[in-house]
Structures are given as structure tokens and as C-alpha cells.
Amino acid sequence: MRVTISEIARLANISQSSVSLVINNKPGVSAKTRAKVLEIMSKYQYNPNPIAQSLAGKDTKSIGLIIKEIDNPYFARLMRGVYDACARLGYSVLLGSSEHLPEKETEIIKTMVSKRVDGLIISPLQGDGFQVSSLAELLRDKYPLVILGTVASEAINIVDIDNQKAAYDAVSFLIGKGHTKIAHFAGPVNTGHGQRRLEGYKQALIDHNIRVDNSLIVPVEPYVLNGYEAGKEMFAGAAQPPSAVFCYNDLVAIGLMNALRELGVDVPESASVMGFDNIDIDEYLRIPLTTVQMPAYDIGQRAADLLIARIGDSSPSRGEHVILEHTIIERASVAKNPALMPLATAART
Numbered sequence: 001m002r003v004t005i006s007e008i009a010r011l012a013n014i015s016q017s018s019v020s021l022v023i024n025n026k027p028g029v030s031a032k033t034r035a036k037v038l039e040i041m042s043k044y045q046y047n048p049n050p051i052a053q054s055l056a057g058k059d060t061k062s063i064g065l066i067i068k069e070i071d072n073p074y075f076a077r078l079m080r081g082v083y084d085a086c087a088r089l090g091y092s093v094l095l096g097s098s099e100h101l102p103e104k105e106t107e108i109i110k111t112m113v114s115k116r117v118d119g120l121i122i123s124p125l126q127g128d129g130f131q132v133s134s135l136a137e138l139l140r141d142k143y144p145l146v147i148l149g150t151v152a153s154e155a156i157n158i159v160d161i162d163n164q165k166a167a168y169d170a171v172s173f174l175i176g177k178g179h180t181k182i183a184h185f186a187g188p189v190n191t192g193h194g195q196r197r198l199e200g201y202k203q204a205l206i207d208h209n210i211r212v213d214n215s216l217i218v219p220v221e222p223y224v225l226n227g228y229e230a231g232k233e234m235f236a237g238a239a240q241p242p243s244a245v246f247c248y249n250d251l252v253a254i255g256l257m258n259a260l261r262e263l264g265v266d267v268p269e270s271a272s273v274m275g276f277d278n279i280d281i282d283e284y285l286r287i288p289l290t291t292v293q294m295p296a297y298d299i300g301q302r303a304a305d306l307l308i309a310r311i312g313d314s315s316p317s318r319g320e321h322v323i324l325e326h327t328i329i330e331r332a333s334v335a336k337n338p339a340l341m342p343l344a345t346a347a348r349t
Contacts, residue, residue: 060118069100074294080300091304096112100190118144145310157310161325187220187248223255227247243338250282268335270338291331
């Protein structure tokens with residue numbers, strides 16, 4: 001039998017507010033009453049809702065930030081934006097990283113709520129559509145929450161860029177350079193960003209009358225080693241390799257360029273490489289990387305500002321969707337398709 005606070009109050013012959021004092025370990029009830037309530041809770045295996053407890057307590061002037069990858073430079077910049085905004089507003093930040101493990105994401109959410117952070121910023125793992133299984137309780141209890149991702153829900157606060165449009169623009173940029181055989185080293189299947197960038201890649205090809213070749217789409221984990229391994233597999237001994245590769249992120253692109261260098265494939269003379277994120281190292285690489293700028297610092301800052309504005313706001317309101325602008329950053333890793341150029345011109349590009 002699962003009991004409620006009102007039923008516990010009836011069984012103990014006290015008010016619901018007195019039961020709440022016991023549950024939240026606050027003064028205001030006698031030792032005898034406290035013992036009686038705890039005995040009833042134990043008998044009926046009553047487990048207080050940690051979210052409701054957090055909402056009932058005082059503000060802790062802290063928020064939780066849950067990201068996917070602790071060692072990704074993109075998230076380092078995003079964290080700096082969150083930390084700077086919170087410092088300005090007098091809040092501290094608790095950090096957790098799911099490392100692309102759904103069960104770990106769920107556990108971190110529970111831990112942070114139990115520590116009574118005033119709200120959460122989450123870069124969530126996502127499958128097809130938006131899976132809210134681990135977030136359903138937060139949404140149900142109107143817990144202050146900001147999602148770093150594009151979500152088709154008016155009830156959720158989000159901060160992001162238009163990832164599909166950004167990928168579309170990136171692939172269109174490559175097509176504008178004369179590339180028609182363009183591979184995509186796609187992101188993990190459990191990220192909304194990866195799915196939307198894949199959609200943008202495909203749509204750009206379709207809109208430019210280029211057939212989508214699924215053999216050129218390679219799912220990879222978002223790290224240097226994975227880009228390196230995928231590059232070795234695609235280009236080693238290939239009779240007709242792609243002339244350009246659009247990568248899920250800059251780390252994958254850097255790994256790919258390392259593989260191409262080992263294989264003797266010149267970048268960008270023989271293969272153009274495009275990344276996504278514009279991490280700080282890009283412009284200092286041996287071949288500076290052309291990429292899509294993801295405004296990570298601004299995303300973090302806007303997310304923190306939005307979350308803190310929502311904390312303590314009990315009035316019903318729709319979620320706010322903040323979509324920031326992306327930019328194509330052109331550097332040396334992309335050139336015109338040499339197959340479409342005179343040999344002399346291609347040699348100088």
C-alpha cells in the first residue's frame with residue numbers, strides 16, 4: 001500500500017504541515033510525534049519525492065549542470081559561460097557528466113535533486129524524438145529546468161542553435177566548392193545534435209540534386225581516435241574516396257586529418273575536411289580547420305540566465321526557446337574540388 005502525506009497525517013492524527021516538518025527534518029514537532037510519523041513511514045514504506053522536497057525547501061543558491069563529455073573542449077567553453085553567469089548572479093554550480101550513458105544521466109539528476117540544487121541545466125541524451133523518461137519527473141513537478149538541445153515542446157525551456165540548418169549550411173558550403181561526393185562522419189545515435197546534423201547533411205544533398213549515399217555516412221563517437229579510425233577505414237586503398245568530409249565535431253575532424261596525413265592524402269588538395277564547434281585549437285592546427293562555430297560560451301551564459309530567471313517563478317508560463325546564430329568559419333582545410341579545376345590551378349589551391 002502506497003500512502004500519501006495526507007494519509008500519514010490521518011493515521012498519526014496530526015496536520016499535513018506537521019508531517020511535512022518531519023519529512024523535511026525540520027523543527028516544530030515533538031519527539032513523540034516525530035517518532036510516530038517515522039514509524040508510519042517505515043511501516044508503509046513511504047519514500048518522499050526528492051523533487052517535491054527540494055521545491056519545498058529554501059533556495060540553495062546553486063544549480064546543477066549536466067553535460068555529455070567532461071573532456072570535450074566544446075563543453076569546457078559552455079561551462080565557462082554557465083559559471084560566469086552564475087558568479088555574476090550569486091549562484092554556485094554543481095557539475096556532472098553522463099559520458100553518453102543514460103543510466104548515469106538519470107543517476108546524476110537524482111543526486112543533484114537530492115542535494116537540493118535550485119534548478120538544472122542539462123545537455124540530455126536523446127533517441128528518436130525527445131525521450132523524456134529520465135526527465136519526466138522534473139517536468140511533472142515543474143522543476144526549474146533548461147535543456148541544451150532542440151526540443152519540440154512548448155513546455156520546456158531550451159537554449160541551442162538550429163543544428164539542422166547549421167549542418168545544411170556546412171554541406172552547402174562544400175557543394176559550393178564543387179564537391180559532390182561528400183562523406184559524413186555522423187555523431188552518436190543518442191544525441192539530438194547528431195540526428196539533426198545528419199538530417200541537415202541529407203537535406204543539403206537532396207536540395208542540390210545529389211544522391212544520398214548511405215555508404216558515405218559513418219556513425220562515430222565524438223572523439224579524435226574515432227575520427228582517426230573512421231578515416232583510415234574510408235580512405236585506405238579506396239579507388240574513389242570522397243573529395244570532402246563533413247564531421248560531427250572538430251575532434252572527429254582532427255582525428256580524420258591525422259589519418260589522412262598518415263595515408264599520404266593531402267588536405268585540402270585531395271580531400272577537404274570540415275568540422276563543427278570551432279574549438280580553440282582549430283586555428284592553430286598544422287592545417288587550420290574550416291568549421292561551424294557553435295557559440296558555446298553564449299549558450300552556457302544564456303542557459304544560466306534563463307534558468308535563474310525561472311527559479312522561484314511559480315506563475316504558469318510556457319517554456320522559452322532561445323535559438324542562437326551559427327557561423328561558417330573558413331580556414332585552410334577546405335578547398336575547391338580539384339577534379340573540377342585545371343591541373344595548374346588545382347596545384348596552386
